[in-house]
Amino acid sequence: MARTSIAVVFAGSGGSGAMSAGAVLLRAAAHAGYYGLMTQLFGAQVRGGESASLVQVSIDPIESQPDRYDLFVALDWEKVEQFAAEIPLDEASVIIADPQAGTVPAGIAKSKGRVVPVSMSDPAATKLERGVQGRRVNMFAAGLVGALVGLNPSDLQAAAEAVFSDKGADIIAANAKGAAAGIAAAATLTLNARLDPPKPAARWLISGNQAIALGALRGGVRFVGCYPITPATDLVEWLAPHLTALGGRLVLGEDELASVNMTLGAAYGGTPAMTVTAGPGFSLMVETLGLAVAAEVPFVLVDVMRAGPSTGIASKTEQSDVNLAIYGAHGDAPRVVMAPISVADCITTAEYAVYVAESLQTPVIVLSDQALGQATTVIDPSDKRPPPLKRRLNGVAPATPFKRYAIGTDPVTPMPLPGTPGFEWVAEGLTHNEAGLPASGAGAHVAQINKRAKKIARFDPGPYWGETWGEGDTVVLAFGSTIGPAREAARRLAASGHQVRIVALRVLSPVPMEALARALSGARRIIVVEQNHGAQLYHHLIGQKAIPPSAESVARPGPLPFRPSEIASYVV
Amino acid sequence: MTDTLTQSTTAEPHCVYAAKDFSSGAHPVWCPGCGDYGVLASLERALAKHGRPPHEVVMVSGIGCSSRLPGYMSTYGFHGVHGRGLAVGTGLKLTRPDLEVIVVGGDGDGYSIGGNHFIHACRRNVDMLYVVMDNRVYGMTKGQPSPTTEPDWDSEIAPGGIGLRPFNPLAVAIASGANYVARGFSGDPNGLADLIVDAIRWPGFAFIEVLSPCVTFRPEQMHWKKMVRPSSLSIEQDRAAATALVLGDDGFSLGVLYRGDRAPVAPPIKPQISVADVEREFALRA
Ligand SMILES: Cc1ncc(C[n+]2csc(CCOP(=O)(O)OP(=O)(O)O)c2C)c(N)n1
Ligand code: SF4
Numbered sequence: 001m002a003r004t005s006i007a008v009v010f011a012g013s014g015g016s017g018a019m020s021a022g023a024v025l026l027r028a029a030a031h032a033g034y035y036g037l038m039t040q041l042f043g044a045q046v047r048g049g050e051s052a053s054l055v056q057v058s059i060d061p062i063e064s065q066p067d068r069y070d071l072f073v074a075l076d077w078e079k080v081e082q083f084a085a086e087i088p089l090d091e092a093s094v095i096i097a098d099p100q101a102g103t104v105p106a107g108i109a110k111s112k113g114r115v116v117p118v119s120m121s122d123p124a125a126t127k128l129e130r131g132v133q134g135r136r137v138n139m140f141a142a143g144l145v146g147a148l149v150g151l152n153p154s155d156l157q158a159a160a161e162a163v164f165s166d167k168g169a170d171i172i173a174a175n176a177k178g179a180a181a182g183i184a185a186a187a188t189l190t191l192n193a194r195l196d197p198p199k200p201a202a203r204w205l206i207s208g209n210q211a212i213a214l215g216a217l218r219g220g221v222r223f224v225g226c227y228p229i230t231p232a233t234d235l236v237e238w239l240a241p242h243l244t245a246l247g248g249r250l251v252l253g254e255d256e257l258a259s260v261n262m263t264l265g266a267a268y269g270g271t272p273a274m275t276v277t278a279g280p281g282f283s284l285m286v287e288t289l290g291l292a293v294a295a296e297v298p299f300v301l302v303d304v305m306r307a308g309p310s311t312g313i314a315s316k317t318e319q320s321d322v323n324l325a326i327y328g329a330h331g332d333a334p335r336v337v338m339a340p341i342s343v344a345d346c347i348t349t350a351e352y353a354v355y356v357a358e359s360l361q362t363p364v365i366v367l368s369d370q371a372l373g374q375a376t377t378v379i380d381p382s383d384k385r386p387p388p389l390k391r392r393l394n395g396v397a398p399a400t401p402f403k404r405y406a407i408g409t410d411p412v413t414p415m416p417l418p419g420t421p422g423f424e425w426v427a428e429g430l431t432h433n434e435a436g437l438p439a440s441g442a443g444a445h446v447a448q449i450n451k452r453a454k455k456i457a458r459f460d461p462g463p464y465w466g467e468t469w470g471e472g473d474t475v476v477l478a479f480g481s482t483i484g485p486a487r488e489a490a491r492r493l494a495a496s497g498h499q500v501r502i503v504a505l506r507v508l509s510p511v512p513m514e515a516l517a518r519a520l521s522g523a524r525r526i527i528v529v530e531q532n533h534g535a536q537l538y539h540h541l542i543g544q545k546a547i548p549p550s551a552e553s554v555a556r557p558g559p560l561p562f563r564p565s566e567i568a569s570y571v572v
Numbered sequence: 573m574t575d576t577l578t579q580s581t582t583a584e585p586h587c588v589y590a591a592k593d594f595s596s597g598a599h600p601v602w603c604p605g606c607g608d609y610g611v612l613a614s615l616e617r618a619l620a621k622h623g624r625p626p627h628e629v630v631m632v633s634g635i636g637c638s639s640r641l642p643g644y645m646s647t648y649g650f651h652g653v654h655g656r657g658l659a660v661g662t663g664l665k666l667t668r669p670d671l672e673v674i675v676v677g678g679d680g681d682g683y684s685i686g687g688n689h690f691i692h693a694c695r696r697n698v699d700m701l702y703v704v705m706d707n708r709v710y711g712m713t714k715g716q717p718s719p720t721t722e723p724d725w726d727s728e729i730a731p732g733g734i735g736l737r738p739f740n741p742l743a744v745a746i747a748s749g750a751n752y753v754a755r756g757f758s759g760d761p762n763g764l765a766d767l768i769v770d771a772i773r774w775p776g777f778a779f780i781e782v783l784s785p786c787v788t789f790r791p792e793q794m795h796w797k798k799m800v801r802p803s804s805l806s807i808e809q810d811r812a813a814a815t816a817l818v819l820g821d822d823g824f825s826l827g828v829l830y831r832g833d834r835a836p837v838a839p840p841i842k843p844q845i846s847v848a849d850v851e852r853e854f855a856l857r858a
């Protein structure tokens with residue numbers, strides 16, 4: 001029987017090449033016209049620790065991690081067991097392992113999955129090839145699985161070449177040989193792994209982090225201040241050379257205090273600017289967030305959320321920075337907070353965030369998360385782009401002193417670029433008067449607080465508030481990486497006759513009250529699903545009276561992703 | 573200035589500005605007699621002499637009495653949070669090399685809470701000027717010992733003295749890679765103005781430590797005018813020698829102490845690609 005999708009794990013110790021095996025399978029499948037999604041699991045070691053790549057391939061789009069895995073390929077068995085909780089297997093799963101690697105560890109064997117022994121090392125390998133490859137069987141494994149699902153050898157070899165394009169000829173040749181051996185071995189196995197033919201189209205292979213970076217570039221970001229932090233580092237590593245080639249600049253600050261303040265300096269000068277971080281770095285940036293609110297300087301802060309508090313789990317996902325993003329700062333410091341709806345939507349949300357920041361002269365926080373950011377997926381690229389909004393630079397006459405923070409009907413006031421004669425103004429974090437001079441009277445304080453509050457309160461995201469799918473009177477309301485499994489749950493429930501409406505919030509704050517009310521109209525049951533212990537989004541929405549007190553909360557911490565079955569079983 | 577060292581590429585501008593063109597006219601919050609008045613006057617004189625118009629200058633600061641300075645000038649400005657002025661200035665100058673960026677602040681702002689940025693700004697060598705008004709005290713918070721305070725200075729929070737060796741900003745600057753290091757005195761506004769012009773025009777990161785008395789919490793600093801003297805220390809290129817001299821000095825030598833020839837950070841390059849080119853990298857074979 002053919003199938004429409006398959007979920008595969010490559011797992012092994014450090015150096016076993018599990019990531020490259022997954023990358024080759026994903027790329028080959030994507031080339032052939034399949035959809036795919038790959039995420040990564042790492043052990044605690046900095047380098048050389050055990051790791052697993054989790055790859056799904058399907059004829060349909062994939063937005064969620066699966067409930068279970070069909071195929072588990074052990075590149076070796078060292079410490080792989082520690083991932084057992086994160087890799088659900090069952091009796092229908094097939095475990096492929098080389099008998100020479102030893103017996104299947106108890107944590108994996110308890111799934112009762114069928115073990116299929118395959119000798120993966122190539123007895124015919126030359127001494128040189130063995131020297132280059134070591135004991136690595138990852139390309140054998142990628143070739144084997146690729147052939148089992150029905151990919152053709154040339155796609156697999158091309159993918160292997162692309163994944164190892166920065167390696168020497170010896171390694172590329174040895175990998176090609178390994179993959180060929182795996183492809184040949186597939187013919188000796190009878191497994192139900194073959195996929196239905198794909199529906200090819202012009203698609204992209206992109207990760208959520210890359211998609212955020214691309215959206216920011218589209219939006220005009222040409223300065224990034226950052227400091228390395230998992231799981232945001234690969235975003236800025238990808239971005240750095242592209243930004244330079246585009247005439248921009250990425251600066252590695254000495255810490256997040258520096259990176260966010262550099263970002264603000266660049267933004268003040270007129271360059272759309274962004275900083276990229278994760279929880280611990282975001283915590284350090286909070287004082288400057290308040291400064292940007294008070295001084296009305298736009299910038300985008302991307303938080304690729306990971307498990308917290310404190311250093312938490314650097315490499316694993318959680319949606320627990322909602323409170324920090326919406327409320328973090330002393331004083332009244334309203335800002336805009338948004339979250340991408342999917343990996344593909346990371347492009348749209350990041351571009352939109354730049355426009356909102358620039359047009360409202362305010363910080364905008366993009367709450368991504370590790371599950372989105374480090375998921376590499378096949379997407380259907382969209383030409384639809386948010387309408388560009390620009391910073392209001394002029395429209396008033398020169399004056400001395402120039403009233404940068406003028407109180408009038410429009411709370412968004414012109415922000416002339418430094419270098420413009422006649423408008424010299426000082427960006428000021430102290431309570432200030434209309435001219436930006438420090439003032440400590442009640443009048444100026446209240447007037448400026450109201451000005452900034454009004455900017456945010458008036459912000460109308462229009463169609464960019466979020467998205468809905470389905471018509472049921474049961475609503476699952478979610479954001480970020482929780483939307484994917486919620487949608488998958490809804491699809492399954494629909495197949496069994498339960499209509500569930502999914503409401504995906506892009507703009508978390510200020511709550512898009514009218515749009516959300518429309519999206520929720522007729523709902524009899526509202527379930528807010530989020531990945532943190534404190535039900536942070538739920539309380540935010542309740543506090544804003546955006547959802548009724550009868551709304552239910554499904555809130556649990558990471559780092560395990562929500563599975564579609566988990567959401568579906570709560571709903572029914 | 574020796575001819576072996578290159579000058580800033582900015583052409584010598586016409587001197588069409590007067591010091592008062594750089595004053596905003598706002599009344600400073602400073603106590604009468606505060607050294608920071610002298611620094612403000614020096615900056616105004618120096619910028620008039622330098623000759624770039626006020627709108628092409630951005631004064632950036634952190635928090636403290638001294639950090640209030642941008643509001644008193646007619647230039648653009650950025651009064652940020654405590655200790656982060658250098659980071660703001662760095663982001664601004666890197667993206668707007670056409671602007672004259674001058675970061676100012678106090679000893680607490682620059683050496684305590686912003687100490688890490690100070691080290692890395694020296695290292696990074698972005699072409700801007702950093703002026704610290706050092707009064708060896710946290711003035712704005714009413715008299716606590718700062719990193720440059722003498723170990724035995726008695727204060728409410730540290731009776732009998734803080735007992736710590738003072739931080740040597742000049743030695744740190746030289747060791748960290750600043751390209752121009754000088755000491756000025758707020759009581760000598762002409763001398764200080766000359767230093768500021770020289771420092772602005774020197775390529776790379778220029779640092780001027782200014783002795784600027786806090787008459788309110790450190791009235792004894794009024795004697796500084798008797799203690800300062802012109803420096804005979806000026807050293808070019810040799811960081812080891814400059815460091816030794818600075819460490820051996822009593823802290824009252826005024827003038828240029830060190831000049832280096834490190835090339836400043838280059839401005840961003842012209843765009844080589846378009847965003848559409850970037851997008852093509854993601855495209856799979858159809
Ligand atoms: C994060 C933070 N911590 C503490 C303060 C309080 N504070 C304001 S100014 C200042 C010290 C200023 O000292 P210095 O930089 O030497 O400036 P001076 O007033 O002496 O010119 C402190 C600690 C603050 N504003 N922000
Ligand atoms: S407290 Fe000291 S530093 Fe502050 S204004 Fe008064 S004299 Fe100047």
Ligand SMILES: [Mg+2]
Pocket residue numbers: 636678679680705706707708709710711718
């Ligand atoms: Mg001080």
